[in-house]
Amino acid sequence: MNIIVIGATSGIGRAVAEIYMSRGHRVGITGRRANLLEEIAGCHQDCEVFVKPFDVSADTASDSLAELVEDMGGVDICLYSSGYGHTNTSLEPSLELGQVDVNAKGFVRCAVWLFNYWAVNGLKGHLAVISSVASILPLGVCPAYSATKKFEAFYLETLRQLAVIRKADIGFTAIKPGFVDTDFIHGRHFPMTIRRDRAAGQIVKAIARKRKSVVINRRWALLGMLMKLIPRPVWNWGGRFFRPYTDMF
Template identity: 75%
Template sequence: MNVIVIGATSGIGRAVAEIYIRQGHRVGITGRREALLREVALNAPEGAVFPKAFDVSEDDAAEHLSELVAAIGGVDVCLYSSGYGHTNTVLEPSLELGQVDVNAKGFVRCSVWLFNYWAERGVRGHLAVISSVASILPLGVCPAYSATKKFEAFYAQTLRQLARIREADIRITVIKPGFVDTDFIHGRHFPMTIRKENAAASIVRAIKRNKKTAVIDGRWAALGVLMRMIPSPLWNWAGRFFRPYKDMF
């Protein structure tokens, strides 16, 4: 199988790429930090890894992606893991817009190219995206993060229906992790933090089982059910309890 992980220089994406490499697949890896891509390739069997450095917030991201797909010889599965988040209670504009560029616009750039690639060739493809449990309720401490994670999940769901409309054999998986021990949380300790290797194993399993949505892990799935039951006025009122978490990540 040919797999691409967009955002594989570190964290969850890298851990997922390493699982696919161990499983013997051909794996395309991306991210801006070229040295880290080379490091992954160096530790893998020869010819298994196809590194391509690019920035998903740039307009030429899809061109880079198409070159990578050509180099591997097609793509069966793609995980979009590029993303970042910041609490931003002072609403610093560049912080808000930067997250929109990477999490939302970058995802659109890559996913529309992949969707059309699979649909136009009439081949099966599987797109997975790492959203977050932060997409379940609007989080006032991190407006752009929470909203872009919702965007990723919702956009992916629209693509699932579009696949029906266009009679394309395209599978979609939305991944919603809780806290995972990556650079994203800067070594801080939060309740129910998951090891990135465990999160990655769950993601690979969810893709293999063609899950539509996977909340990682079970504890977060249970909490997610409760979160969805909270009425909006109560959630707004609860904002006062978030005051100590202004710089959470």
């Protein structure tokens, strides 16, 4: 199978890409840090790895994605893992807008190109995105992060209905991890932090099973269900308990 991981230089994306490589799939890897992509490819010379460095926030990102798909001779599955987050209680505009550029606009650039590629050519495809448990309820300590993670998951829902309208054979998976031990959390230890290789294994399984939405892992799924039961005014009032956590990531 041909699989692309957008944002494979580190963290969850890299761990997922390495699972697919170890299973002998043809894997396309992207991210801005070209040296890391070459390093990953160098460690997996026993399988076909296609390297394409690009910045998802650039207007040319979809052209780069198109070139990668052409180099690979097609794509069956794509995981969008590019993203970052910042707590930002002072609402520094550049921090807010930067997250919108990568988590929302970059995702849309890649998602629309892939959707049209599969739909127009009558091909089967699967698109997955790493959203977050931060999408379950609005988090005031990180407004753009929480909102863009909700956007990613909700955008997939809209594409799912569009696929029905356009009679396209495309599957979608929104993945919502809790804390995972990647550069994202800067070496800090939060309760219920998941090892990245374990998270990656569960993500690969969820995509194979064509799950529509999955919280990683079970404990976070349970917490997520409980969070959803909290009435919104109570949740907002509870914001005072987040005051010590204004620089979580």
